[in-house]
Amino acid sequence: MRIVHRSSLIVLSLLIVCCVPSASLRAQECNTDGLISWFEFENGSVHDSCGQNDGFNWGASADTTNYGPVSQEGEFLTSIRFDGESSHVRMFDMSGIENLAFSIWVNYEQVDREVAVFSGEGGDWDRGLHITENGELDIHLGRIPSFTHYVLPNFQMPEDRWVNIVLEYLSDDVRISINGSLRWAFGQAAGPHDDTSWDIGSAPVGDHDLLNFKGRIDELLIYGEPLAADHIQVIYEAGLSNYYGGTAADATSMSVVKSMYR
Numbered sequence: 001m002r003i004v005h006r007s008s009l010i011v012l013s014l015l016i017v018c019c020v021p022s023a024s025l026r027a028q029e030c031n032t033d034g035l036i037s038w039f040e041f042e043n044g045s046v047h048d049s050c051g052q053n054d055g056f057n058w059g060a061s062a063d064t065t066n067y068g069p070v071s072q073e074g075e076f077l078t079s080i081r082f083d084g085e086s087s088h089v090r091m092f093d094m095s096g097i098e099n100l101a102f103s104i105w106v107n108y109e110q111v112d113r114e115v116a117v118f119s120g121e122g123g124d125w126d127r128g129l130h131i132t133e134n135g136e137l138d139i140h141l142g143r144i145p146s147f148t149h150y151v152l153p154n155f156q157m158p159e160d161r162w163v164n165i166v167l168e169y170l171s172d173d174v175r176i177s178i179n180g181s182l183r184w185a186f187g188q189a190a191g192p193h194d195d196t197s198w199d200i201g202s203a204p205v206g207d208h209d210l211l212n213f214k215g216r217i218d219e220l221l222i223y224g225e226p227l228a229a230d231h232i233q234v235i236y237e238a239g240l241s242n243y244y245g246g247t248a249a250d251a252t253s254m255s256v257v258k259s260m261y262r
Contacts, residue, residue: 034223034225035222036051036223037053037091037220037221038222039221040218041078041079041080041219042062042078043078044057044062045057046060055090055092058088059087060089061081061083063216079105079216079218083214084214086212087202088200088208090198090204094193098170099168099171099225099226101168101222101223101224101226102165102167103235104117104164104219105164105219106163106164106216106217107161107215107218108160108213111133113211114131115211116128116201117200118199118220119203119211120195120198121203126142127169128140129167136153138151141174152183152184162218163178164236166178166227166232168226172189173186177232180233180236201217
């Protein structure tokens with residue numbers, strides 16, 4: 001989504017960055033904050049606003065549902081919608097990245113089966129974030145003997161409500177934060193980092209028609225390093241006014257976080 005209102009004083013105090021395009025569809029940091037890719041999903045686009053790791057859109061569409069604000073250019077702010085049948089977005093090769101962190105906003109629709117919010121595949125098992133048929137978050141951990149995934153207890157994804165999820169695969173841990181707060185830490189690294197294929201909204205196997213997500217996704221940030229707790233909190237708080245505010249003027253805090261990557 002595009003936010004045009006900015007708070008320059010806060011922006012200057014937070015960060016000054018410069019985006020440097022990568023040479024190919026490979027992970028490369030585009031600023032000093034460890035950001036690799038940033039998918040805004042504006043008007044259904046899967047362009048990487050941070051570098052040149054553009055995705056490939058297979059049937060996902062722009063969605064203006066749940067949005068009141070309109071930008072100064074007169075455009076509705078949009079997310080990207082997945083139909084739960086075949087639509088998905090192909091991402092770039094992330095194999096070999098020791099520390100990999102995803103921040104994503106998810107608006108989920110129940111489909112009474114397991115779905116993949118995003119998923120990697122490069123061996124016997126995958127890394128990624130799934131939602132079970134009961135609406136629970138299922139963190140996939142890669143190839144670890146006798147422990148390949150973890151269903152987060154005491155949390156169920158609400159329907160038709162935006163939730164921010166940060167999932168970090170680190171050299172010594174796997175962590176998940178929900179709406180700005182840490183909810184679970186594995187205490188050890190996930191399986192080998194050999195995920196050459198990644199999808200948003202499905203699993204990257206066969207015809208990409210397995211575990212297809214139904215609902216809306218927005219603001220996917222991918223980092224090549226761990227995220228500090230206060231950074232995760234800023235991302236969450238910045239999104240609140242955008243998703244639940246009633247006017248464009250309410251979206252100021254999201255513009256701050258976006259300005260960090262300009």
